[in-house]
Amino acid sequence: xQESLKEGVNAVRTVEVDGGRTIDFMxxxxxxxxxxxxxxxxxxxxRDLLFEHLDDGEDSVGTRVEIDHxxxxxxxxxxxxxxxxxxxxxxxxxxxxxxxxxxxxxAKCTHTRFVVETAKLKxxxxxxxxxA
Numbered sequence: 001x002q003e004s005l006k007e008g009v010n011a012v013r014t015v016e017v018d019g020g021r022t023i024d025f026m027x028x029x030x031x032x033x034x035x036x037x038x039x040x041x042x043x044x045x046x047r048d049l050l051f052e053h054l055d056d057g058e059d060s061v062g063t064r065v066e067i068d069h070x071x072x073x074x075x076x077x078x079x080x081x082x083x084x085x086x087x088x089x090x091x092x093x094x095x096x097x098x099x100x101x102x103x104x105x106x107a108k109c110t111h112t113r114f115v116v117e118t119a120k121l122k123x124x125x126x127x128x129x130x131x132a
Contacts, residue, residue, distance in 0.1 A: 001091070001115055005053035010084035013045040017077050017101075033073040038099065038107060039065055045081045046095045046111050057118055060093070064112040071106035079106065091115040 015021070021041075022031040043062050050060050073079055079101050087094040091114055099107040 001058065002053045002055060005050070005085070005088065005093075007085050007088060009049065009053065010082065011045065011049040012080055012082045013041070013048070015041050015079050015081065017073050017075055017079060019075065022075050031075040033077075033079065033106070035067070035069045038069060038079075039067060039109075041079070041081055042067070042083070042097050042099070042107075042109055042111055043113075045083045046097065046113055049083055049085070049095075050093060050113055050115070054115060058115055059118050059121075060113040060115050061121075062111065063092070063114050065109065066111075067107060067109040069107050071101070071104045073101040073106050077101045077103075083111075 017033045019031070021033055021037040023034045024031065042065070047060055054060070079099050081097060081099045083095045083097045085093060086096045093113050093115065095111045095113070097107070097109040097111055098105060099109070
């Protein structure tokens with residue numbers, strides 16, 4: 001991890017709510033941003049922010065997501081996801097995240113990621129696969 005990785009580091013990502021990011025179980029007229037897709041977009045926003053401050057051979061994995069998805073975002077709308085690092089404890093990094101569309105805030109989230117050395121992770125996964 002680089003010295004630039006500090007509390008307060010932040011980023012904003014804009015995503016367009018396309019068909020793949022919406023629910024389909026209530027019919028075409030009620031397609032809105034699906035919570036699992038919002039969580040995925042939050043994870044990628046935080047991972048990309050963190051990745052800018054990691055050394056070669058490091059990446060991160062999500063370990064916790066606590067989310068309140070409070071507003072429906074319509075198909076075709078854009079959402080701004082704002083993430084800020086609020087805590088670093090060794091390799092554990094915690095983010096405060098908010099999301100809003102052009103009308104209202106739609107989510108508040110706390111997300112935690114763990115910084116891993118990809119070579120070590122690959123070896124652990126190979127060992128687990130051998131046991132499976």
